[in-house]
Amino acid sequence: MDPSPSLFSLMSFGHDGWGARFMDGLVVTVEVSLAAYAVSLVFGLLGAGAKLSPYKWLRSIADVYTTLVRALPELLLLLLVYYSGADAIKFLLSFLGDDYDDVEVDPFAAAVMALGFIGGAYMTEVMRGAIQSIPVGQIEAAKACGMSPLLRVRRIILPQMLRFALPGMSNLWLNATKDSSLISVLGSFQDILFMGYRAASTTKHYSFFYSMTAVSFLVITLVSMAGIRLLEARVNRGYK
Amino acid sequence: MDESLTFLLSIFPRLLAAVPLTLALTAISGVIGNVLAVPVALARLSPNPLLWMPSALYILLMRGTPLLVQTYLIYYGLGEILPGSFIQQTFLWDYLKDGFWYAVFAFSLNTAGYTGEILRGAMSAVPRGEIEAAKAYGMSNGKILWRVTLPRAIQICLPAMSGETILLLKATSLASLITVWDVMGTARQIQKESYRIYEPLIAAGIIYIVTVFILTRLLNLLERRINQHRVAPQSA
Numbered sequence: 032m033d034p035s036p037s038l039f040s041l042m043s044f045g046h047d048g049w050g051a052r053f054m055d056g057l058v059v060t061v062e063v064s065l066a067a068y069a070v071s072l073v074f075g076l077l078g079a080g081a082k083l084s085p086y087k088w089l090r091s092i093a094d095v096y097t098t099l100v101r102a103l104p105e106l107l108l109l110l111l112v113y114y115s116g117a118d119a120i121k122f123l124l125s126f127l128g129d130d131y132d133d134v135e136v137d138p139f140a141a142a143v144m145a146l147g148f149i150g151g152a153y154m155t156e157v158m159r160g161a162i163q164s165i166p167v168g169q170i171e172a173a174k175a176c177g178m179s180p181l182l183r184v185r186r187i188i189l190p191q192m193l194r195f196a197l198p199g200m201s202n203l204w205l206n207a208t209k210d211s212s213l214i215s216v217l218g219s220f221q222d223i224l225f226m227g228y229r230a231a232s233t234t235k236h237y238s239f240f241y242s243m244t245a246v247s248f249l250v251i252t253l254v255s256m257a258g259i260r261l262l263e264a265r266v267n268r269g270y271k
Numbered sequence: 272m273d274e275s276l277t278f279l280l281s282i283f284p285r286l287l288a289a290v291p292l293t294l295a296l297t298a299i300s301g302v303i304g305n306v307l308a309v310p311v312a313l314a315r316l317s318p319n320p321l322l323w324m325p326s327a328l329y330i331l332l333m334r335g336t337p338l339l340v341q342t343y344l345i346y347y348g349l350g351e352i353l354p355g356s357f358i359q360q361t362f363l364w365d366y367l368k369d370g371f372w373y374a375v376f377a378f379s380l381n382t383a384g385y386t387g388e389i390l391r392g393a394m395s396a397v398p399r400g401e402i403e404a405a406k407a408y409g410m411s412n413g414k415i416l417w418r419v420t421l422p423r424a425i426q427i428c429l430p431a432m433s434g435e436t437i438l439l440l441k442a443t444s445l446a447s448l449i450t451v452w453d454v455m456g457t458a459r460q461i462q463k464e465s466y467r468i469y470e471p472l473i474a475a476g477i478i479y480i481v482t483v484f485i486l487t488r489l490l491n492l493l494e495r496r497i498n499q500h501r502v503a504p505q506s507a
Contacts, residue, residue: 102483103476104444107455111472205335212337216448224340231347238348245336245344252335 049230049240056226057247063139063222064208064251067146071207074151079158093155100152109213112145138219146214150207157199161192194266201259208251223247279470282461286474289457290482292371296443296453300375301436304382309421311387312394326387333384339445342377346370346449374446378439386435393428394420426498433490437483444479454478 081093100108117136165188173183215224227244231237314326333341353367367373397420405415425432447456458475462468 099480102441102480104441104455104479106444106447107458107472107476107479111469111476114468209337212339215339224337224343227340228343235351237351238344241340241344241348245332245340248336248340249332252331 049226049243052221052226052230053223053243053247056221056223057251059220060208060211060222060224060248061251063143063146063214063220064204064211066139066143067150067211068204068207070143070147071150071154071203074147075154075158078151078155079162082155082159083162097152097155100149105149105210106213106216108149109142109145109217112148113141113217116144116148117141138217142214142217142220146207146210149210150203153203153206154200157196157203158192160199161194161196162188164195165191194270197259197263197266201255201262204259205252205255208255209248212248275470278465278467279474282471282474283478285461286454286457286471286478289452289454290478292451293440293443293453293455293482296371296374296378296446296451297436297440300378300382300443301439303375303379304439305386305432307379307383308386308390311383312390313416315387315391316394330384330388333381334388338377338381338442339448341381342374342445342449345377345380346373349373349376370446370449370451374443374449374451378442378446381442382435382439385438386432389428389431389435390424393424393431396427397423426501429494429497433487433494436490437487440483440486441479 078093078096081089082097084090117138120136120141169187169191170183173187178186211222212224214220215222215228223244227240227247230243231240234240311326311329314322315330317323317326349367350373401419401423402415405419410418443453444455446453447459450456452460454475458471461471465471
């Protein structure tokens with residue numbers, strides 16, 4: 032009978048080790064988080080624009096969006112948006128004709144949309160607050176210089192709000208990496224948590240492999256925190 | 272569509288029956304977590320590296336890894352260690368067969384990390400003069416903590432703490448992944464039985480929204496009650 036393998040060899044990169052598969056999982060987690068974060072930036076900008084717009088119906092839509100998303104558990108929203116997003120795309124495609132009947136919606140795209148939709152609600156609040164922190168005088172001055180609204184957004188609002196939005200945005204990035212662990216529940220992604228689950232149930236070394244999963248996430252967090260510190264220094268370089 | 276609505280309404284009683292479990296998870300983990308947060312915050316503020324370093328590491332671990340991973344680690348990890356140990360012979364074993372107490376354990380530890388960090392900020396924001404005054408009265412360190420620092424810190428961070436409580440309520444839905452039949456778990460159970468994707472999720476969503484709104488109201492009332500003696504600044 033074989034002596035039981037040491038825990039170290041379980042995490043090795045060789046044939047029997049799980050190290051390489053954990054690395055693959057790490058890549059999937061980072062990819063999903065990055066893509067979902069990018070989507071949440073789009074939802075956040077649109078949401079903040081809607082909340083600050085002069086039209087009441089736009090403000091109401093944005094209010095319903097942020098209130099509902101922030102009152103629902105992420106897991107429930109993820110399942111709801113993941114399935115309904117795929118169905119909605121199929122439904123829209125069905126108008127284009129029967130040729131699209133057997134189109135399969137890419138699970139990666141559906142999960143990224145779902146996570147981005149959730150993060151977007153929190154992003155909306157961060158960006159709304161940041162835009163409102165810009166001194167009114169600056170926007171008035173831009174208007175007085177004759178800048179068009181789009182030019183004002185590009186030259187004054189976006190660069191200025193970045194400084195106020197960065198702390199909130201950094202937090203949301205850390206949340207995005209952690210929330211991405213929920214996709215392991217969907218069953219079609221091989222992210223870190225899924226790898227941990229597989230490794231643990233195959234080898235029965237539960238506490239070891241879940242600890243390794245936690246460590247992998249911690250590595251992402253620590254690297255992100257170092258990056259955030261550099262970014263903050265850069266964005267605030269004009270201020271002491 | 273009509274039939275879908277009928278089904279939606281028909282599953283409400285079953286989901287509502289799971290609300291007490293969700294509330295129990297929130298309340299028990301919230302109380303244990305907030306109590307544990309006090310030593311975490313105190314240790315974090317200590318000048319002694321043997322105290323603040325473990326506390327800082329604990330906060331980093333709790334806030335730097337997903338709650339779902341922590342929950343699995345505790346549920347499956349303890350499930351690996353406990354059987355065969357002396358615990359199996361004690362009365363605790365009856366409780367530990369169920370996912371509920373593992374979920375409570377995980378959520379409490381996680382809340383202690385998050386609230387510990389909030390409480391640390393609030394404790395260092397307590398005006399120095401108040402603590403000096405308490406010292407001048409000859410209060411012992413324990414008494415100063417109990418009578419001055421803690422009550423003032425809790426006042427300061429109450430809004431953040433009620434925000435954490437709402438987040439905790441939502442996070443308890445993760446217990447459904449370790450076989451706890453809370454609202455989310457019941458919804459997933461109905462999904463499997465009926466082969467319907469949306470109706471159970473929508474019904475559970477409505478229940479969560481209403482619960483969150485009621486809890487938010489209650490916490491606002493509590494905040495106003497605790498801060499009632501603080502006069503709002505006069506507007507000019």
